[in-house]
Amino acid sequence: MFDYQFLIEVLVGGLLSGVMYSLVAIGFVVIYKTSGVLNFAQGAMLLFAALTFVSLVERGVAFPLALLATLAIMVALGVGVERAVLRPLVNQPPITLFMATLGLSYVIEGAAQLLWGTQVHGLDIGISDVPLDIAGVFISQFDLFAAAVAGSLVTLFALFFRITRTGLSFRAVADDPFAALAVGLRLQRVWAIVWTVAGIVAFVAGLLWGARLGVQFSLSLVVLKALPVLVLGGFDSIAGAIVGGLLIGAIEKLAEVYVGPLVGGGIEAWAAYVVALAFLLVRPSGLFGQKLVERA
Amino acid sequence: MDTIASTSHRTGPVAESILVGVAAVIAFGVIPLAGSDYLMDAVLTPFLALALAAVGLNVLTGYAGQVSLGSAAFFAVGAYAAYNLHLRVPELPLLLDLVLAGFVAAAIGIVFGLPSLRLRGFYPAVSTLAAQFFVQWALTKFGWFSNDNPSGVIDAPALSFAGYSFTSAAGRYLFSLAVVTVATILTLRLLQSQTGRNFIAVRDHEIAAKVIGVPLLQTKLLAFGVSSFLIGVAGVLWAFAYLRTVEPAGFNLDRSFQILFIIIIGGLASLRGAFLGAAFIVVFPLMLSRLGAALLGGVFDSGVLEMSQRIVIGALIIAFLITEPRGLIALWDRFRAAIGRRTGRPRQDISYN
Numbered sequence: 074m075f076d077y078q079f080l081i082e083v084l085v086g087g088l089l090s091g092v093m094y095s096l097v098a099i100g101f102v103v104i105y106k107t108s109g110v111l112n113f114a115q116g117a118m119l120l121f122a123a124l125t126f127v128s129l130v131e132r133g134v135a136f137p138l139a140l141l142a143t144l145a146i147m148v149a150l151g152v153g154v155e156r157a158v159l160r161p162l163v164n165q166p167p168i169t170l171f172m173a174t175l176g177l178s179y180v181i182e183g184a185a186q187l188l189w190g191t192q193v194h195g196l197d198i199g200i201s202d203v204p205l206d207i208a209g210v211f212i213s214q215f216d217l218f219a220a221a222v223a224g225s226l227v228t229l230f231a232l233f234f235r236i237t238r239t240g241l242s243f244r245a246v247a248d249d250p251f252a253a254l255a256v257g258l259r260l261q262r263v264w265a266i267v268w269t270v271a272g273i274v275a276f277v278a279g280l281l282w283g284a285r286l287g288v289q290f291s292l293s294l295v296v297l298k299a300l301p302v303l304v305l306g307g308f309d310s311i312a313g314a315i316v317g318g319l320l321i322g323a324i325e326k327l328a329e330v331y332v333g334p335l336v337g338g339g340i341e342a343w344a345a346y347v348v349a350l351a352f353l354l355v356r357p358s359g360l361f362g363q364k365l366v367e368r369a
Numbered sequence: 370m371d372t373i374a375s376t377s378h379r380t381g382p383v384a385e386s387i388l389v390g391v392a393a394v395i396a397f398g399v400i401p402l403a404g405s406d407y408l409m410d411a412v413l414t415p416f417l418a419l420a421l422a423a424v425g426l427n428v429l430t431g432y433a434g435q436v437s438l439g440s441a442a443f444f445a446v447g448a449y450a451a452y453n454l455h456l457r458v459p460e461l462p463l464l465l466d467l468v469l470a471g472f473v474a475a476a477i478g479i480v481f482g483l484p485s486l487r488l489r490g491f492y493p494a495v496s497t498l499a500a501q502f503f504v505q506w507a508l509t510k511f512g513w514f515s516n517d518n519p520s521g522v523i524d525a526p527a528l529s530f531a532g533y534s535f536t537s538a539a540g541r542y543l544f545s546l547a548v549v550t551v552a553t554i555l556t557l558r559l560l561q562s563q564t565g566r567n568f569i570a571v572r573d574h575e576i577a578a579k580v581i582g583v584p585l586l587q588t589k590l591l592a593f594g595v596s597s598f599l600i601g602v603a604g605v606l607w608a609f610a611y612l613r614t615v616e617p618a619g620f621n622l623d624r625s626f627q628i629l630f631i632i633i634i635g636g637l638a639s640l641r642g643a644f645l646g647a648a649f650i651v652v653f654p655l656m657l658s659r660l661g662a663a664l665l666g667g668v669f670d671s672g673v674l675e676m677s678q679r680i681v682i683g684a685l686i687i688a689f690l691i692t693e694p695r696g697l698i699a700l701w702d703r704f705r706a707a708i709g710r711r712t713g714r715p716r717q718d719i720s721y722n
Contacts, residue, residue: 111491157687158687158691161691162690162691165690165694167491168434168436168491169690169694171436171491171494172436172629172633172686172690173686173687173690173691175626175629175630175683175686176630176682176683176684176685176686176687176690177683177687178683179626179679179680179682179683179686180679180680180683180684180687181683182679182683183676183677183678183679183680183683184676184680186672186676187673187676187677187680191672191676297498297502297622300495300498301495304492304495308491336510339506339509339510340506342502342505342506343499343502343503343506346495346496346498346499346502346503347499347503349495350484350492350495350496350499353484353487353488353492354484354487
């Protein structure tokens, strides 16, 4: 007899952990949309932010102060990356920029751990992880909280992109960098802001992931979880990142529970990639990605 | 990446062949006799294996323009394939195992290269990442690959060829050197042929390449195949000649990045660059640990070493991409050209196209 309640539990658990993937993926999308860079260092930024915050708190800095300090550092990082890496590499092929962010991720990971040490830090952000019993289905309270954070973050971004002048210039740059330059937008400033925004997203994601897994090196590996999400959702769509994240989260858990036992388990590591790639063969621009017009 | 890197110096043919001859005598004759075991065991043998892997990745990334983040997977496939061939078909000579292992890696490489036929840009890179995770998972999960070792560890058999065995440090170094030399020469020949020019055409402009009649499908898959073949053979050397006991975890994503970094630092689309880059990647941590210990003493423990190594390598990658995308090999060529001018020897300026 098929256990539907269990299925729903797995599904909901998957969807909610998918929200966490979306959170990481959004950081990628923001950067990719405006500067065409697939930022592999997003995971390293996430680790850096979480590690900085935890270490500050552990050293006795007050919670809000540590929050502000970490935010300030992420802003500095965003501006610094634009100056030191993006500006000199302007007009290079995307692959070169991608490889540069690989180097960047090594630098940030190394720096984070050199500064704050390599031990695992616990992070308590005051959300209990007691499962709620909703109509017989157990749902993690923490996951719900994470989902709420991701939801409000996305709403915030949507408003930001829609309403503010900076948001407008983002959309202009994303649409056509040359035209944006021609009407006098300062591309470099836009990039610096975008990387800062991505840094803040990384910080939020880092806090949530850190509270879940402990703050340690493996935190930077969530970047690898986000890649299939991006492939599925399209590199340049925030909505795609959300839906992709949910799908990947659900697929991963379902595959692990229902397909995993057939092949010996542990397939979480690559199941998402296989699904994403298979999907790509049918729809090369992802679910919500812009169609590339290419006559090939 | 719009240049075809020169694969030979513009020195006169006589001087060039003398140089190659001297290098060969030193590599095959002097080092095995005079070099210490440490030099051959811990420096030269891993250098050779990594250099061959970098040559392989360079075929794919430097020449054919497809970024791969899964080199370590093909490295592992080579090692485990050779191990299983040796174990299960003991009649085959080891050298044949080596070649067959290369073909197994090539087959896997072609499978994961398939998405590149329909996808551009970052997507093939994501597909090679899938290879990375899948292979590592399969090797740990299925005991058959490691003859039912619980953690997937394999002990490589002793190297032997035509009745001679190569178990000493010098022997394993010589074996690697011979394999790498032959493989590199064959790769060079391939790259200088029509096929090599097809790779470059696909890299520089896919549509234009198609228009002038380059078969995209075959060319891309061939690039994946040749590249994985070479990386697979390099993996055999890594496992059989260098480490001799390997586990799947040794072929993780960091290893893939290491091989990618070798070709970025050494120089994309340059076989000499692959060797220079590999030399750098092998020697650099040794130098850094000596330097750190000398400057900072006890503070510089292995943790600090690893982190500072990451920072410096990462910074170097960025620095090279910004200031010299053609890598160390371009610096080397400029250096040699400058020496040539100084000594007044007539030589053409190095050109890059």
